[in-house]
Amino acid sequence: MSAVAVRETRLAAEPRLLSSSRSDGPLPTLSSAFAREQLLAEIEASGLTGRGGAGFPTATKLRAVARGSAPVVVANGTEGEPASSKDKALLAADPQLVIDGAVTAARLVGAEEVFLTAGRADGRVLAALELAVADRRDRDGGIALRIVAAPDRFVAGEESALVNFLNGGPAKPTVDRPFERGVHDRATLVQNVETLANVALIARHGADWFRRLGTAQEPGSALVTVLGAVRAPGVGEIELGTTLREVLTGFGGMAAMPQAFLVGGYFGTWVAARDAVDLPFTNESLRPLGASLGARTLIVLPQDACGLAETARVVRYLARESAGQCGSCFFGLPAIATAFETLVSGGTDAPKALERLARLVPQVEGRGACAHPTGATRLVASALRVFAQEIDRHRAGSCCGPHHPPVLPIPDTDHDHEWS
Amino acid sequence: MSKHIRVDPILCDGFGQCAELLPELIELDEWGYPIVSDAPIPASLEAHARRAVVLCPRLALAVERRRAPQLIGARR
Numbered sequence: 001m002s003a004v005a006v007r008e009t010r011l012a013a014e015p016r017l018l019s020s021s022r023s024d025g026p027l028p029t030l031s032s033a034f035a036r037e038q039l040l041a042e043i044e045a046s047g048l049t050g051r052g053g054a055g056f057p058t059a060t061k062l063r064a065v066a067r068g069s070a071p072v073v074v075a076n077g078t079e080g081e082p083a084s085s086k087d088k089a090l091l092a093a094d095p096q097l098v099i100d101g102a103v104t105a106a107r108l109v110g111a112e113e114v115f116l117t118a119g120r121a122d123g124r125v126l127a128a129l130e131l132a133v134a135d136r137r138d139r140d141g142g143i144a145l146r147i148v149a150a151p152d153r154f155v156a157g158e159e160s161a162l163v164n165f166l167n168g169g170p171a172k173p174t175v176d177r178p179f180e181r182g183v184h185d186r187a188t189l190v191q192n193v194e195t196l197a198n199v200a201l202i203a204r205h206g207a208d209w210f211r212r213l214g215t216a217q218e219p220g221s222a223l224v225t226v227l228g229a230v231r232a233p234g235v236g237e238i239e240l241g242t243t244l245r246e247v248l249t250g251f252g253g254m255a256a257m258p259q260a261f262l263v264g265g266y267f268g269t270w271v272a273a274r275d276a277v278d279l280p281f282t283n284e285s286l287r288p289l290g291a292s293l294g295a296r297t298l299i300v301l302p303q304d305a306c307g308l309a310e311t312a313r314v315v316r317y318l319a320r321e322s323a324g325q326c327g328s329c330f331f332g333l334p335a336i337a338t339a340f341e342t343l344v345s346g347g348t349d350a351p352k353a354l355e356r357l358a359r360l361v362p363q364v365e366g367r368g369a370c371a372h373p374t375g376a377t378r379l380v381a382s383a384l385r386v387f388a389q390e391i392d393r394h395r396a397g398s399c400c401g402p403h404h405p406p407v408l409p410i411p412d413t414d415h416d417h418e419w420s
Numbered sequence: 421m422s423k424h425i426r427v428d429p430i431l432c433d434g435f436g437q438c439a440e441l442l443p444e445l446i447e448l449d450e451w452g453y454p455i456v457s458d459a460p461i462p463a464s465l466e467a468h469a470r471r472a473v474v475l476c477p478r479l480a481l482a483v484e485r486r487r488a489p490q491l492i493g494a495r496r
Contacts, residue, residue: 173430174430175428175430325429325430326429326430326432326453327429327432327433327434327449327451327452327453328449328451328453331451332449332451363449363450367429367449367455369428369429369430
């Protein structure tokens with residue numbers, strides 16, 4: 001995806017991650033077990049959770065990996081989600097902050113090796129990382145920094161897939177969990193780059209400072225990617241708990257009430273715009289609608305676009321991006337994509353296609369080694385729910401958005417189909 | 421403590437022998453891959469479960485032991 005505009009939104013009362021006016025003091029050296037335990041307690045008190053999609057408590061992950069011997073740290077900047085650009089924006093704008101966080105995490109878990117990863121196609125990001133690492137010289141004691149470019153596949157950023165690739169295998173998920181057995185078979189901390197940036201900030205400013213933004217259950221700021229029918233799409237930093245309407249205002253606002261939002265990326269959930277627009281942007285508030293923050297993307301579907309057609313394109317893309325290791329995903333996703341396309345084209349085959357989807361979704365959901373098939377079925381189920389009226393229209397041979405150009409970005413993967 | 425059948429979906433290649441040997445707990449999806457019940461393996465089927473595990477051409481099946489969750493401090 002070409003460079004996406006980065007907005008200094010007015011929404012985060014104090015921009016932290018995309019701030020040009022932040023001053024960074026020195027990082028703690030963490031040379032004693034006491035100092036490390038103090039910082040771990042601070043990160044725990046901060047309530048920091050992963051900013052990569054799974055939202056796992058960061059302190060818990062750090063403690064688990066610290067129990068291993070000679071662990072490894074992986075900074076995950078691969079961002080294989082096509083709708084998301086926040087990690088690329090962060091790495092291009094402030095790679096030193098991310099590396100500070102990775103080095104701090106390494107000191108906390110006792111690692112001497114840090115892998116900084118990005119997608120192969122992200123030339124700007126990789127260049128920024130090279131410069132940043134060169135600038136650090138011997139700043140980081142005995143910690144080796146290695147920049148690795150990963151394949152540009154949707155699942156390549158799944159933590160076990162990334163570890164598989166770092167071990168010399170394909171960028172495909174495995175059943176081993178990295179925190180137990182990862183790079184070189186050692187305990188491995190895989191953390192999203194935005195999460196690591198926050199670790200560096202908490203190390204400098206503390207848990208209380210971190211909690212000044214956000215809600216009690218979901219503290220902090222968050223980078224979000226907003227696309228679709230907004231005047232100023234791009235990446236921005238928001239305070240967690242800001243309503244969707246306020247977030248969209250920070251991205252130039254909407255010309256009209258849209259039809260729906262796709263929340264959380266291509267493993268995410270469609271929600272009707274009217275149901276969601278005044279909800280706070282938090283997992284807790286979105287849960288009743290079956291949604292969660294996921295990859296922290298928000299795509300705005302205008303009234304004159306077709307949610308079914310958009311979903312069909314994404315599902316076909318997700319089917320193409322299956323690692324092909326688990327039968328129910330490898331066979332199930334293309335079958336779901338075909339049924340969905342039949343639904344979209346309408347006519348007399350549509351009712352059978354709907355029945356087919358009802359039989360396929362439970363056979364595919366939850367049966368892969370990774371979340372890929374489950375994410376796809378979640379998207380499909382939410383589309384069938386939110387666009388139910390559109391399904392009826394298609395069955396009757398019409399559509400409310402037949403000619404709208406695509407809203408959801410689909411990468412062109414024809415020329416880059418490798419896994420290694 | 422209970423025992424449960426577990427399948428590694430990456431190792432599994434859809435041979436389907438498991439569903440023939442243990443139809444009470446394993447059925448096949450439309451592509452021939454096992455849908456494994458999470459219900460505990462009854463004692464009467466334990467031998468069948470072990471045979472299914474051993475005969476899987478990909479060694480994709482396992483019997484998993486689960487301890488029932490203990491209530492902490494429940495001692496009256």
